[in-house]
Amino acid sequence: MWAHLCTWPGLKWPARRQKQQQQQQSMLSSSSSSSSSSSSSASCTLALSVGKCYHCILSGPAVTEHVLRCRSGDGGAGEIVEAGRGKYVKNNKYHPGSNQPKQIWLPASDPADGADGADVYVVCDPSLDNLLHLHKRKSWLAPKGAQGNPAMGSSGPKRNSKLKKAMTPPLQIPVPPGTVVKRKSTGQLLGEVVQPGDRILVAKGGKGGMGVTAPSRGQKQRDLQREIKAAEKSGGEVVAVEDVNWKEDAKGLPGRQLGLQLLLRVVADVGIVGFPNAGKSSLLAALTRASPEVAPYPFTTLMPNLGVMGGQEAAAAGSSGQAPVLADLPGLIEGAHKGVGLGRMFLRHLRRTRLLLHVVDGAAADPGTDYLAVREELRLYNPDYVARPHIVALNKVDLEDAGDLREEVTHEVMAAAHKLQQQHAQDVPGFTTPAAVIACSAVTGEGVQQLAAALQAATDHLVASEGKQQQQQQHVAADALAAAVAAAVAGAAAAAAAAAAAGDSSSNDIEEDGEWDEDEYEEWKVEEDEEWVAAAVRGEGSLITGTGSSSNDEAAPQPLAADDPDRWLFELSEDKLLAMADAADD
Ligand SMILES: Nc1nc2c(ncn2[C@@H]2O[C@H](COP(=O)(O)OP(=O)(O)OP(=O)(O)O)[C@@H](O)[C@H]2O)c(=O)[nH]1
Ligand SMILES: [Mg+2]
Known part of the structure; x- marks a missing residue:
């Protein structure tokens, strides 16, 4: 879309789609090596090869980052009244036909002040989830304060000091929850809006001029x-x-102008991290109703995707808590903390998450090393991230290699996590190990229920312990969290096993694969009929009407009447029936 703007060195746009597809295969085969030794240009080439250049997308009309200029309103001039002279002003209470005068004479004392200029606020708007709406408006200019006017008061013209100053409504810049506001020039943090109703005063309006009495x-x-x-x-x-002092006093002060940098950090309970292509978006889609783009090449996700877990998991986990919000982030690669693959842009989104979900590709060459590499990137970007509780999802266990090695890999990940914790015991207090490692498959749904239960239980536990934590300033007890997660996972596993058993007993051969096959049904029906007729011939049953003798049928099956038109069905196959009866006798 913004391709023609791209000036990234060495890039040409648009690359032909066919050519991209050809290149894609070759790039994918080398993606693992390029991700380990990637530089920013390599990442861009990689993105281009799959049809997207995220440098263009993110440096163009940014969705999670935006720079704008704003100016608060100038103060309005104060009223100047000549000494000893009053003034006729409009009577706001005048109605045609009334006996009130249209204009009222006000004495010269106490002239009205000018109104202050409008303030500029950045306000939290929960209906937004990105900064795209700001793209078209780079300058936000707040209105000027009104000039001092004694007729502005709501109760009509009065020289009353409380009413003489009109209010100027503030200028509000709407942003989504999780937006950080900084001064562009100095990088000074002005604040962050998180909840609906939060607002930050970024520029105060100029003060209104004083009402002055000029010499007559x-x-x-x-x-x-x-x-x-x-x-x-x-x-x-x-x-x-x-x-001339009185003239200066009557002038309003100018407003304040400044550049703002807005950075959006998603607000979610769970941040999903992992190498590109690990299946983060697939898991988001399996756990929530979100439908992020999923494709078999790295950097499919360029913007965070949000999803809310359904209430079923919460109910299954015995939780009365809120459904957790999950944020699926773009894949991280080595050097992400330095900005490789625009990693810094994505990593900031984790700041407001409670829990991390590390997605590891169980079918990768070395899943344990992949997990460690992502942990290392998180530590280097912000040590707080590795002190945050996390759960590991060992994805793609439906694939042969991953399925066979799931236990081995689980132990490997746990051992590596403990080793890393010991290594950083000094520099990162509270370095966490996984609260659970859950083998799952986003494609077949295996283990997804357990993962959902674990996320729900962990979020509930963290929300409950947040109050205490604020009071006691301590990290969440890792053991208690792990125990809560383990209990939820065991509960979900038992529920899944029970559901599977119930499904087995009620399942029939025809619908096992979930699709109705007419031919298969016909075959089955013939077999059933044959058995049924054979039993009737042996005297173990009777020829009855109806084919769907479901237990819900209220009418009891009736023997076929001699004159029943359906009876010919059986009479025609009499030879066959006799043959079957002989076979049964044998
Ligand atoms: N066999 C199998 N394939 C999976 C599974 N989960 C994801 N995939 C496949 O892996 C590929 C990548 O999946 P995504 O969900 O796009 O991976 P991602 O981690 O979001 O990738 P990026 O957005 O590029 O970082 C897709 O082709 C998916 O179909 C799984 O459990 N089993
Ligand atoms: Mg993705």
Whole structure:
């Protein structure tokens, strides 16, 4: 879309789709090596090869980052009233036909102040989930304050000090929850909006000018005459100096102008991290109703995807808590903490998450090393991230290699995590090991229920312990969390096993694969009929009407009447029936 704007070195756009598809295979085969030794240009080439250049997308009309200029309103000028002279102002209470005057004479005392200029606020708007709406408007100029006017008061014209100053409605810049606001020039953090109703004052409006009483024309004349007389007496020169201070006082102050940098960090309970292509988006789709793009090449996801887990998992886990919000992030590669693959852009989204879900491709050459590499990137970007509780999802266990090695890999991941924890015991207090390692498959759904239960239980546990944590300033007890997760996983596994057993007993051969096969049904029906007729011939049953003798049928099956038109069905196959009866006797 913004391809023609791309000036990234060495890139040409649009690359032909066919050519991309050809290149894609070759790039994918080398993606593992390129991801380990990637530089930013390599990442861009990789993205281009799969039809997307995220440098273009993100440096163009950014969705999670935006820069704008804003200016608060200038203060309105104060009212200037000539000394000794009053003023006619409009009577706001006047109605045609009433006996009130249209204009009211106000005495000269207490002139009205000018209104302050409008403030500029950044406000949280929960209906938004990105910064795209700001793209078209780079400058946000707040309105000026109104000039001092005694008629502005809501109760009509009055020289009342409480009413003389009109209010200027503030200018509000709507942003989604999780937006961080910084000053563009200095990088100073101005604040962050998280919940609906949060707002940050970024520029205060200019103060309104004071209402002033100017010397009257007569007074000026008298002052001048006095000056002249004094000069004649002393033989000096007449210098008429006008007092201009009152003019300055009446002026409103200018508003404040500044550049803002807005950064969106998604607000979610669970942040999903892992190498590209590990199946993060597939798991998001399996766990929630979100439908992120899923494709067999790296960097399919370029923007965070959010999904809310359904209430079923919560109920299954015996939870009364809120359904967790999951954020699927773009894949991380080695050097992400330095910005490789635009990793820094994505890593900031984890800041407001409670729990991390590490997705590891169980069919990868070395899943344990992949897990460690992602942990290392997180540690280097922000040590807080590795002190955050996390669960490992060992994905793709439906694939042969991954399925066979799941236990071995689980132990490998756990051992590696404990080793890493010991290594960083000094520099990262509270370095966590996985609360659980859950083997699953986003494609077949195996283990997904357990994973959902684990995420729900962990989120509930973390929410409950957050209050205590704030009071006691301590990390969440890892053992308690692991126990809560293990209990939820065991519960979900038992429920899944029970459901599978119930499914087995009620299943029939025809619908096992979930699709209705008419031919298969016909075959089955003939077999059933044959058995049934054979039993009837042996005297173990009777020929009855109806084919769907379901237990819900209220009417009891009836023997076929001699004149029943359906009876010919059986009479025609009499030879066959006799043959079957003989076979049964044998
Ligand atoms: N066999 C199998 N394939 C899977 C499974 N999960 C995901 N895949 C496949 O793996 C490929 C990548 O899946 P995605 O969900 O796009 O992976 P991702 O981690 O989101 O990738 P990026 O967005 O590029 O970081 C797709 O072809 C999926 O169909 C799984 O459990 N089993
Ligand atoms: Mg993805």
